[in-house]
Amino acid sequence: MHPNGHEEPNICIRCGYCCLEIQCAVSEKMYGEKRTCPALIHDSRDYSCLLANQFAPELFIGEGCDSKLNPIRVAKIRAPLPPLKV
Numbered sequence: 834m835h836p837n838g839h840e841e842p843n844i845c846i847r848c849g850y851c852c853l854e855i856q857c858a859v860s861e862k863m864y865g866e867k868r869t870c871p872a873l874i875h876d877s878r879d880y881s882c883l884l885a886n887q888f889a890p891e892l893f894i895g896e897g898c899d900s901k902l903n904p905i906r907v908a909k910i911r912a913p914l915p916p917l918k919v
C-alpha cells in the first residue's frame with residue numbers, strides 16, 4: 834500500500850534491477866555464465882530483454898513485478914502521487 838492510500842501497482846517499470854542483480858536461467862542456457870546478461874539492453878529510458886518475445890512464458894513476460902527489495906522500483910512506485918479523490 835502506498836503511504837497515501839493508493840494500492841501499489843503490480844507493474845514492471847523496466848528498471849533492469851532483476852537482470853542486473855542475477856542472470857536468469859534462460860540467459861545461462863543461451864550464453865553460459867556471464868557477469869551481465871548479453872540480452873539485457875538499455876535505451877535512454879528503459880531496460881529490455883532481447884529474448885522477451887522468444888521466451889515470453891519462461892521469462893514471465895507480462896506478469897508484472899512486486900519486488901519489495903528493489904530500491905529503484907520502490908522509489909518510483911512510492912513517488913508522491915496526487916491525493917485520492919473521495
Ligand code: SF4
Nearest residue numbers: 845846848849851898
Ligand atoms: S520492475 Fe521488477 S521485473 Fe521489471 S525490470 Fe524492475 S525488477 Fe525487473
Ligand code: SF4
Nearest residue numbers: 852857860870873882
Ligand atoms: S535473458 Fe532477459 S530476463 Fe534473463 S537476465 Fe537476460 S535480460 Fe534478464
